Amino acid sequence: MKILVCISHVPDTTSKINFTEGDSKFDTNGVQFVINPYDEFVLTRAMWFKEKQGATVTVINVGTAATEPTLRKALAIGADDAIRINTEAIDGYFVAKQLAEVVKNGAYDLVLAGRESIDYNGGMVPGMLAAILNFNFINACIGLDVDGSSVTASREIDGGKESLSTNLPLVIGGQKGIVEEKDLRIPNMRGIMMARKKPLTIVEPITVETTTASKNFEKPAPKGAVKLVDADNIGELVDLLHNEAKVI
DSSP, rough: OEEEEEOOOEEESSSSOEEETTTTTETTTTTOEEEEEEHHHHHHHHHHHHHHHHEEEEEEEEGGGGGHHHHHHHHHHOOOOEEEEEOOOOOOHHHHHHHHHHHHHHTEEEEEEEESTTTTTOOOOOHHHHHHOOOOEEEEEEEEEETEEEEEEEEEEETTEEEEESSEEEEEEEESSSOOOOOOOOOOOHHHHHHHTSSSEEOOOOEEEEEEOOOOOOOOOOOOOOOOOTTTTTHHHHHHHHTTTTOO
């Protein structure tokens, strides 16, 4: 089984985010980048298939050379090789089209991606990719097993979970539950050293007409000052909740 794991290069959630050029460009200065957490869950599941079923695991990213340290981390976790599509990730459709071209040329059986990236939270790439490829698709996946070409999976739905059966080829939009957080892997020294020798192929992008463009970004409004109310003054608390907060 050939597995392709899509890796997004996203800011660490502790990073301070700023914008430049009239709030139209993301400022990367001083920002620490990591593997998108949802992608880390599916990468860990891919490693299980590699170790238990002999699958080969390739990781892929649409991005510039700045994303290569993130791909190298994925290699250090245990992926066999990496592909970087040499272009900025402009929008979800553009990314899906670039990934689809690699999947077609590489004859991959299973494509694993996080259900969304934590920077833009678009949640559109896995579904678009499956539609372009005419592959089966399961989103919000929290359980996955493969036996030959047969697949059993479960996904999160409102108020519970749904069990599914399908066949390869398949695109998965995964999340926490496909493996547990305690099972996520931290690269060790041996993995880091081996990652330096693993192949990282750079592929030039295909021509795709983009369908959206970011005009500007806006940070959330700062939180208001906290008002402290004495525990014995219930009347004042009720008045504030009713007249200022307007929640009662």
